[in-house]
Amino acid sequence: MPAALEGSEIVIPAGFRCPISLDLMKDPVILSTGITYDRQSIETWLEGGSFTCPVTKQLLQSADLIPNHALRRMIQSWCVENRDAGIERIPTPRIPVTRSQVAEILSQIESASRRGSPGSCVAVADRIRLLAKESDRSRRCVAGAGAGAALAAAFAAVCDRFADSEKESAPAAAAEAILAAMNAVATIDSEAWSHVWTRSCMRRLAWLISGGSLEGVGNAVWALREVLRDDEKILEGDNRKILESTPGLVEGLVRVVREPICPATTKASLEAIVEMASASDRMVCRVAEAGLVPVLLEILPGCERGMCEKALAALDLACSRREGREQAYGHALAVPVLVKKMLRVSSMATDLAMSVLWRLSKGANGEAVVLEALSVGLFQKLLVLLQVGCDDGAKEKAKDLLKMSNKYKDRLECVDSGDFKNIKRPA
Incomplete structure (x- = not known):
């Protein structure tokens, strides 16, 4: 009314x-x-x-x-x-799009992508995006007509046809426009995303993440995150090899986390990193070598719950490698921020923070890590954690950390882990 x-x-x-x-x-x-x-x-x-x-x-x-x-x-x-x-005249409503009209538009983008016409792809993809954003009804109509599969296939066709022309503006604009339309449609199933599991598509996504427009970067990160949601697809056939051999993919995601565009894109980047690193030890090495650890330690103190859990998950994977642990050892915030996050954010964040501490304590500088952790309240938090309960894996790590702490708990005066005033942040 x-x-x-x-x-x-x-x-x-x-x-x-x-x-x-x-x-x-x-x-x-x-x-x-x-x-x-x-x-x-x-x-x-x-x-x-x-x-x-x-x-x-x-x-x-x-x-x-x-x-x-x-x-x-x-x-x-x-x-x-x-x-x-003060009654405003009700505007004449637009005639809603029908499924047959959407099907005709989708046939146009399929034809344009097969012909290798970037300009036509941009025009048709923009039309689909506007229809999807017009109203919830229009978006459901567009999605129900099979827009997800048609757009994914068109993206794959453009990437394949212009695989050797990544820096040309016309193919890049077509790829960005198609991804923007896919993001507007939103509801795309795993079968549709299977079109993107090609070397040319992954190379194009990596290029857009590293050198696309701001909107292009966000849509490319979102698309990669959606592709990687299906864990079985990553391990299927040559898909893992495609990820491992795509240059700039991990490095581009780390850059997006280091130079954030918006919280949603940062979260999507971290999720994509975790999915890739969880599926491949080689990708874990690339994550550690790309310098993600200090970036995560910088954003952890002030991030909200969802971001914190994703950052800790990525940090835990990175610190499973020697390169990642060495970067953590050299960062003044590493141990204090990990202890602080325990029992303050969520049970998942607590388990992940403890897992990272456990990995660090098992490394070359393990004794120094334990001593510093004790000084900021680790011993008390481990006792509380064992009392309130946790899963078996976390419980074993907590017991292991408690055993190591018992050797040194009388040598230092434990303080509240929230006292960071004497910690110097790196330049």
Whole structure:
């Protein structure tokens, strides 16, 4: 209902109200039973699984909705007559896109990608993106028509055709436009994403992450994260080899974390890094060599829960390698921030922080790590953790850390792990 009607003496004619929402109709449509409803209300009713008329309770013979142009014009005239009371004229609604229209547009982008016409790909992909963003109904219609699979196939076709032209602006613009359309559609299944498991697609994603526009970087990171969500696909066939042999992929993701664009892109980057490192020891080495450890230790003190858990997961994987542990040993915040995160964020963050400490304590500088951890409250937190309970893996690491701590707990005065005032951050 328009805000101007609240508290006023103007009464909306009963015929102008939607029988479902009782609000002034903005886009009146006629159901097969002859009753008029507001389009958004009746579509929500039908999508909820009800296939009867809300007023007559009759079983619907058809779900087609016919625009009631005459009633809409009457409502608009009424709004104009009451404009002195602050009533705004309801704009003429756009005709919603149909599935057949979407199918025709998708055939155009398939044809353009096969022909190798970057300009046409950009034009059609932009049209799909705008349709998907027009309304929730349009997005569902676009997704239901198979846009995810068609766009993924078009992206693969463009990447394959221009595999040796990564730096050319036209193919890069086409790839960015298609990824933007895919992001707008959002609901894309793993079968559609399987089109992207090629060397040319991964190289294109790596190039966009490292050198694309800001929007292109965000969409490329999102696409890579979505591709990697299917753990079985990573281990299928040559997919892991494709990841391991794609230059600049890990390095680009680390750069996005180091030079953040937005929190959503940073989270997606960390998730992609964790997925790749979890599937391949070689990728873990690349993550450590790319210098991710100090970057994570810098963002951990002030990040929120979701970001903290993802950063700790990536840090735990990186510190499973000697290169990662050496970077952590040389960082003043490493031990204090890990102890601080225990029992403060979530059970997952606690387990991950303890796992990183356990890895560091087993390395070359293990004694120094344990002594520093004790000085910022590790011993008390381990006792609390064992009392409140944790899973078997975390419990074994906690016991192991407690045994190592017992050797030194009398040599230092333990303080609260939140006392960071004497810690110097690296330049």
